Amino acid sequence: MSAATNISAAPPAKGRPVTLSRLAEKKALGEPIVMVTAYDHPSAQVAESAGVDVVLVGDSGAMTVLGYPSTVPVSLDEMLMLARAVRRGLSTPLLVGDLPFGSYERSNEQAIETAQRFVKEAGCDAVKLERGGICAERAAAIVAAGIPVMGHVGLTPQTATALGGYRSQGRTAERALEVARDALALQEAGCFSIVFEAVPSELTEAVAPRLEIPTIGIGAGPATDGQVLVFHDLLGIFDGHAARFVKRYGEVRRAMIAGVAEYARDVRERRYPAPEHGYTMAPDEAARLRELI
Ligand code: KIV
Numbered sequence: 001m002s003a004a005t006n007i008s009a010a011p012p013a014k015g016r017p018v019t020l021s022r023l024a025e026k027k028a029l030g031e032p033i034v035m036v037t038a039y040d041h042p043s044a045q046v047a048e049s050a051g052v053d054v055v056l057v058g059d060s061g062a063m064t065v066l067g068y069p070s071t072v073p074v075s076l077d078e079m080l081m082l083a084r085a086v087r088r089g090l091s092t093p094l095l096v097g098d099l100p101f102g103s104y105e106r107s108n109e110q111a112i113e114t115a116q117r118f119v120k121e122a123g124c125d126a127v128k129l130e131r132g133g134i135c136a137e138r139a140a141a142i143v144a145a146g147i148p149v150m151g152h153v154g155l156t157p158q159t160a161t162a163l164g165g166y167r168s169q170g171r172t173a174e175r176a177l178e179v180a181r182d183a184l185a186l187q188e189a190g191c192f193s194i195v196f197e198a199v200p201s202e203l204t205e206a207v208a209p210r211l212e213i214p215t216i217g218i219g220a221g222p223a224t225d226g227q228v229l230v231f232h233d234l235l236g237i238f239d240g241h242a243a244r245f246v247k248r249y250g251e252v253r254r255a256m257i258a259g260v261a262e263y264a265r266d267v268r269e270r271r272y273p274a275p276e277h278g279y280t281m282a283p284d285e286a287a288r289l290r291e292l293i
Pocket of ligand 1: 037056057058059061062098152195218228230251
């Protein structure tokens with residue numbers, strides 16, 4: 001049996017689907033919300049089996065699985081393809097699809113149309129978009145169309161160039177206030193939750209308790225209601241630069257390289273396949289075959 005069939009053969013334990021009210025309840029009870037990204041069927045099954053609350057098909061997949069240099073180039077169709085694969089491996093966590101750069105900013109109509117595709121074609125429960133300002137208006141339009149929206153403030157990678165690069169945000173009181181205002185605008189717009197990325201802990205300590213909706217941090221300190229990490233970062237699958245907020249819980253890439261290298265050695269030194277990996281014929285059939293040939 002191949003590794004692939006092994007993964008599929010172990011169906012994840014399914015729980016009650018995580019709803020928006022369950023997330024709100026978790027905030028009220030002070031129970032941390034666990035969110036992780038996923039980009040394909042096996043990573044979705046891992047997230048399901050590990051019992052996380054929210055799975056984000058992040059546009060970080062542009063870099064982690066599609067090999068782009070940033071999140072900017074990924075297309076809507078590519079994101080939908082990743083999201084469909086994740087949906088097929090997931091039944092309990094809330095599934096959020098990340099609206100890619102350029103797919104929602106132009107108009108409320110564009111934003112609604114894109115969000116609807118994530119729900120209709122990929123089975124997402126909600127969508128996420130980046131930034132406040134005009135994007136809060138887009139969030140309000142999507143919410144009015146009946147689709148739950150998660151906001152994202154602080155370091156917003158889709159517009160990292162305008163922010164001066166991939167660097168922490170809100171480190172002066174004025175800039176921190178701008179991030180806080182973006183978060184409030186997104187709450188006003190009807191977002192059910194907001195991600196704070198790469199901002200000082202002092203900012204989330206001041207803002208998170210003042211927001212009614214759950215806050216999720218990534219490099220935002222411990223004061224948010226939950227945490228999110230990129231699947232490939234936390235498991236050590238991604239080979240690129242890791243931000244300081246990344247904590248590695250595995251060295252999967254190293255294990256994968258070691259596994260493939262050992263396989264290559266076994267093939268070259270004729271240790272693989274061994275007799276137990278092959279099929280045999282009954283001796284009389286083998287004798288007949290030799291005659292026929
Ligand atoms: O795309 C992504 O992975 C994200 C998370 C970092 C929140 O937006």
